[in-house]
Amino acid sequence: MASESSDEGGNGYEPKILVFACNWCSYAGADLAGVSRLQMPANCRIIRVMCSARVRPEFVVTALSKGLDGVLVLGCHPGDCHYSEGNYFTRRRGLLLKNLLQFVGIEPERFQVRWVSASEGAKFADTVEQVTEQIRALGPNRPRSGNQSAEPGDR
Amino acid sequence: MEDKLQELVVELLGDGAMEYFIGYRQGFEPSHVVPCFVTDQSEADRLIWGPLCLQNLSKYVLQARDLDGKVGLLVKGCDARAIVELVKQHQIERDRVVVVGVPCEGQVDPRKLEQVLGVPMEQVIDVEDAGDEFLVTVGSEVRKIGKEQVLRDKCFFCKHPASFDYDYTLGEVQPFTIDGDSEEYDAVEKLEGLPLEERRAFWQKQFERCIRCNACREVCYGCYCKECIFDRTAPRWLDRPPLLRENEMYHLIRAVHLAGRCIDCGECERVCPVNIPLGRLYKKLQKDIAELFDYEAGMEYDTVPPLVDFELDDQDPFL
């Protein structure tokens, strides 16, 4: 059997990172990383959205609040948006939210925005690697104490 | 000034220029000021003005949406910006509101005043503005108290003591600063300067206390949504129990929603029953928005709110 790197080294802490990727550039960049077999840590989970501007800041706040260790929003490079201007809104929202989260004591590494184009498979892999390592170094977002009942959505 | 106000309201009601007027009147105790809705000329003499007229009355203007005519409103410079925002956000047409601007030289924070006086507000009979100080009547005694001791936080750096867009004004007043040693964003910057862990501890301590009474939301001029996202059930964003993480989420999401719209009226902090310094959270956003996007809420009708706008060369740290 292949090596079980998940149990190697450290305290075995594996951060869980939510990634939003826009359909046209970043998701395609992630696909390219796959096609190119670029290896990277297995801590990120992608939610595909059509445009990074679909990611409402509430998602980021919710994800962190629910105990996820980090949120990474990926969009087309400014100027490349499939919808011509979506990522400019992402950029403004991202700037403000990052500052706000930091202001209430949430480490800036836990919420990041990056631009990854469809040809930047390697950048996608590097970004995943970097962000994972940064968050791993921080440790768990917060003890998952309190109510475990929170399953957003309906009940 | 009260005379002038009352005369004006009588005149406007008489002309049929408005259906009713929203101002302030005295409540159960002399120091307790409440909003006052004047529909009849005969009631105009109840209207008062002074450093205890704390409420931002702008929120009530939304009621005029259901009227045929206009509604009149007394606004301080800070609150007047809410009217601008409400117009910009399509909640009311400007010509449905008769804006009566009142020059304001600072409002009293009742909590501070109680501390300085050492007596509860019920015993305060009158507070009068006298330049750099307030004349406070407690019993038969009139005490002079320096403004810097009892002013509401938001009043220390009042950039807009009068409305820029009014139909009538009760007088002119210049922007002022009390306590020249400090700067507008001192409180925010102090927090920003703390190590992350301490900042976190600070806010956790605050958010822990929140009982999620929604008072901050109810009082906010900007919270006019027909259905608040927090009240939705499909999906449900928040769990009911006021646990720390839910509370934190509540306040952060509110902040995000008000970013670029908050006009710093301070009502949320004033009504908070557990004294969460919400003003500081909103001031932080205001500061960032000014610095990053060169925007101040409530100042112009024809600018686009910062989060639904962009510049091609906005700061881009994301690369």
Added chain:
Amino acid sequence: MPKTRVGVFVCHCGNNIGGVVRVPEVVEYARTLPNVACVEDNLYMCSEEGLSSIREQIAEHGLNRVVVASCTPRTHEPLFREACEEAGLNKYLFEFVNIREHCSWVHMHDPVMATEKAKELVRMGVAKARFLEPQEEFESSVFPAALVIGGGVAGMTAALGLANQGIQVHLVEREQELGGLIRGVRTLFPTGQASEEVLHPLAEQVRSHRQITVHLGSEVEDAGGFIGDFDVAVKADGQVNNLKVGAVIVATGAEELKPTGLYRYSELGNVVTQLEFEERFKGGADVPRNVVIINCVGARIAERTYCGRFCCTTAIKNAVWLKERDPEAGVFVLHRDVMAYGVQIEEFYRRAMELGVRFVRYDPENPPQILGTDGVDAVRVQHQLMGKEIVLPADLVVLTTPLVARDDNARLSKLLKVPLGGEGFFLEAHLKLRPVEFSTDGVYVCGSARYPANIPESVSQAYASAAKASIPIREGVVRAEAITALCDERTCSACGNCVEVCPFGAVELQEGSFGRTAQVNPAQCKGCGCCVAACPSGAMQQSGFNDRQLLSMIGALAEEMTGGVGE
């Protein structure tokens, strides 16, 4: 409502997934997820065998949601959606989970983590699938007529391009005759034909075409609507004519810059622009002997940075004309770069040099000087390559100026809700790949209204815009993938954030049964979701990416899902 029954199909993709991710473990895990009614795996889910297993399981288990965990939706989504449809399931009840590109291929050395990740991705996929809803694709009909604004070469060509396809066209021209800018041009590059030779047959075809209605002396007064259904008011002689069209082409052209204040233009009678030159000496009589042409007048300068694109060609054309008439004529072209791009213009440039036209490169920092009192006698210029000053005798100076945007563009841009760029020209949807479209569907642009273009380029653009405009008209309907935004009017408070952010002008505040609220026109919506994120109350949602669906994915990732959650 029937119980939610999710079918999960996990692909091995040969060894590609199965060689890293322990598929059986994922399958077993998926069985424990709420609402999952059946789980299958297959060596190749996209093979006919895999697809038929999806169809069979839908029937057998009464599945009403399907999740496939395999490769990337960017290439395979249509295939699986089709399989669902064949089994009678609305294709929007399908959800894709990528465990190949995003999992097995990038974690090849860590089967444990890869398997965990695959499970979580499936969990998220199932969580979203539970809240998927069947969707009808939007369709709206297209009125089978087009409006072309501008009766120059571009406008006429666009009109013919459409009319020859059998499409009804209204051509609106401000002037009393067709032809536009080239009416004043003597000959045309590259064929050297007189402009009338080209213009007259073209205008005649337009006038006589039974599918084309020409509105002369007319202007667009008002416009509203959207792709397939525009209402346009055209005004002529105080009369307003209301037209209904399905598409609009903007072909309003541009005008020659009059270089007031430069090179003593308008002060001296023998300093003229290229157009004025062509007009004045159209017949070829009394053409002066010594002519100095100055290029880049009012172009490529700080206040107007762009290059006029074909003004060098015009200068060469007129220089050649002068030399061909009179080989002894002294013709100088003072230039900054000779923009003789491509085959024909470069050839033409070479020909001009062979004929003896002298090209002198000048420095914009040290521009040529016009000498003379009552008229030009000579031009003094610092020869950039020789490094010395020369004085050229001149009976006439011709200033080559760029085309500039028409002032009226601003008005038209507001009416049609299409943007202008920095120089006042119309701004296309995408500079590279959508040069004749606007981001607003149903409105197109061609010719110099977009940016200075010579005749061949304008004609190409005109045809291109005709192609684009003909698509919705030929099809008769516009369709949209059901990922468009939708506003819940009951809870919308009309703050207008959505209207501001929409890149396509698809959202408007309108009076409806719940008062004034935002309303999305699905014919214009492209499904980016910008507006959804900007809506504080959650009244605005996007089909297939609504808050409930995405939030359930976040929730599923954050927490172990327990049984019994869901409807």
Added chain:
Amino acid sequence: MSNQSVVVVGGGIAGIQASIDLANMGFRVYLVEQTPSIGGRMAQLDKTFPTNDCSMCILAPKMIECAGHENVELLTYSELAEVSGTAGDFKVTVRRKPPYVDAAKCTGCGECAEKCPRRVPDEFNVGLDKRKAIYLPFPQAVPRKMTIDAEACLYLTKGRCRVCEETCQAGAIDFEQQEEILELEVGALLLATGFDPFDPAPLEEYGYGRIENVITGLEYERLICASGPTGGHLERPSDGKVPGTIAFIQCVGSRDVNYQPYCSSVCCMHATKEAILANEHYPDLKSFIFYTDMRAVGKQFQDYIIRARDEYDVSYVRSRPGKITVDEETGNPIVWYDETVYSEAEDPVRRVTSLEVDLVVLCQALVPHTDHQELADKMGLELDESGFIAIEDRLVRPVDTSVAGVFACGFCQGPQDIPDSVVQASAAAARVAEILSLESRELEHA
């Protein structure tokens, strides 16, 4: 009514755009592409001027849209064999080479390529690295199906190997496949065969092929591309060092009566883009562009040049270098040139000087596709003196060839950039729609 189907030849951006437009108009489109994937030259570009849009980001959705369109039939790895008939009624024979892979079964997973023992130069990366004998031309290829290069395959050339066959769990490898001949009946043909880069080796003075650190524009493009052979790291050939200075030489083979007399139209902007990208990757990197006329005539082009100069440390030198030599020790090329602009000359008397740089990029001429002449002959098309497809009446019929019912768009009919090619592609689609809407008796006057 005429036959409502069309053959489009060439699957680059022009062919793709024309196919999508025609398909959306309701015509049946056969898109014939010589290589195993559509995408063409644009797929090889890293970014595009003047917006620096990522080329693949904007192209890939079009490729997928085109291939997935119900009215488009993609005939990749195929060539036009014969054409007969007239406008409205052509008979076209297409020869489809066997990829030795069953497209219905292949999932494009690429496992076979991992195992394939045979390595050959990778055309997509202009030979800068290797691909296998069974291959996907590039990661975003459409269709995503493997192809066996018959000339490289060990089994097909030497009769033993078949490793791919053993590897493929889908059983997609099929060495029994034969060449297919397709007979199509169509109303019109549209040519979009694009360009090939001119090989600058004959210009011996520039040392291409002799001086290692003299490369071509297309090679540079692959080097700077994030998905290229070096992952976007600009490594010069001689020692892998990142260059600190680059000289771009314009008009290499263009505007040269000995080679191509015409202006290739895109190189000024292309070089500017490359210089900007270099500086974006390495902020200390300095570029020199040696030009004759800086032909930046498109929308926003001048602003791009200004930005290059002001923000990306690009110097424009008006000169056509006479020769390039090499410093044998460092491998640095030395560019020898005349200082033509008097005021900029260091030595106003001699005005010949040299510049030592770390890398030279030759912005080579772009020429009509190699197989272009043969294609033209088959169809009876006229070519112009430079070998581009001749256009009879550029003023009124800018996409009509000398044969009625046959249209040409993009670079094959004259040098042009992407927007102009896309415009012509749509224009050609409109012309096809026009003539196929007419009754056949009207066709000859169309």
